[in-house]
Amino acid sequence: MTAEAAAMTDNEQLRADVHAAARRARVASRELATLSTVVKDRALHAAADALLAAAPDILAANATDLDRARDAGTGEAMLDRLALNPQRIDGIAAGLRQVAGLPDPIGEVLLGRTLPNGLRLRQQRVPLGVVGIVYEGRPNVTVDAFGLTLKSGNAVLLRGSSSAADSNAALVTALRRALVDEGLPADAVALLSSADRATVTHLIQARGLVDVAIPRGGAGLIDAVVRDATVPTIETGVGNCHVYVDAAADLDVAETIVLNSKTRRPSVCNSAETLLVDAAIADIALPRLRDALTEAGVRVHTDPTEDQLRAEFLTLDIAVAVVDGVDAAVEHINTYGTGHTEAIVTTDLAAAQRFTDRVDAAAVMVNAATSFTDGEQFGFGAEIGISTQKLHARGPMGLTELTSTKWIVWGDGHVRPA
Secondary structure, eight states, X not given: OOHHHHHHHHHHHHHHHHHHHHHHHHHHHXXXXXXOHHHHHHHHHHHHHHHHHTHHHHHHHHHHHHHHHHXXXXXXXXXXXXXXXXXXXXXXXXXXXXXXXXXXXXXXXXXXXXXXXXXXXXXXXXXXXXXXXEEOSOTHHHHHHHHHHHHTTOEEEEEOOGGGHHHHHHHHHHHHHHHHHTTOOGGGEEEOOOSSTHHHHHHHTOBXXXXXXEEESOHHHHHHHHHHOSSOBOOBOOOOEEEEEOTTOOHHHHHHHHHHHHHSOTTSTTSEEEEEEEGGGHHHHHHXXXXXXXXXTOEEESSOOHHHHTOOOOSSEEEEEEESSHHHHHHHXXXXXXXXXXXXXXXXXXXXXXXXXXXXXXXXXXXXXXXXXXXXXXXXXXXXXXXXXXXXXXXXXXXXXXXXEEEEEEOSSOOOOO
């Protein structure tokens, strides 16, 4: 057999494996769609207990991933995304319990009316079905995705990165064991192999088996999924977020917000990557903010290149630009931003209103840090991602964003006249 023929055979086997997992997920999704809220919530609490019980195995697997990543020269920001510790596992388990405490969106009636001919119409929320998630690094996404998809009645196919392969496998093993113990299908959650990039392609092109694909990671991953997918996609994640310090800003407030937006956790997508300062106060504000950032360990790029103005650094770096008023700030953001989160610091309500009306972003903050754009902070529990597109969902995606709708029409022998 030639090398080309062997490669084709391997690729076909991978495709068959992904499609088989998708078919099992499809079967599981039909059962999940009919589960009561009580059953789903009990399973979520059981999964949280299972994660805590399996913490030693999960941490050992994570240590293997971290060692491999360090040997590969992975940067500190990515190591931080990958790392688990007892506190993070506690937080992940608590996230499942929080989702269990949220209202169940399935069955919610959005519209209902009776037509003049007596037909009774009802539009209600239903699960999407099978959700495929492609993500990088962060193993907490594995559990967040499971919790939200289970509560919303969906099955999930997970394709994490090879850097977190052992961590993800340990987490999914614990989750599947909990499902079986609760009498639910283990295939409500499945982890696809990350050993070959082809599994991503086969997942996002499994039209008819997978209902929606959600990429969660860097720009390269998201662009590749959106470009190559033949199943519907929800674009998430890339965050070139700005903080604009207006001429009427309280500088004490501005300093606090800028530091929190940049330094709280620089490796996440809601971290501020660019600071905009109004020209009217630049002589006073810019040195103060630059010094505060520098003291906090941030590399401040006060003469940024075009690439730096467009960069999602995900590190302790920030670009700085001076703009001539709120309209110029909006123009800059709409030129360089990624539609994620934008913030204004000001005491001028008219300026704040102008900013919020004109900035094109999924979330706009007024006198608050960009770090608040987060499903948990918005009261959604865990999040499946932060959508930066405009169709179906935008902003942090919780339970309702993982649903579709169904029209149910009740009649009494009604037929339509010719």
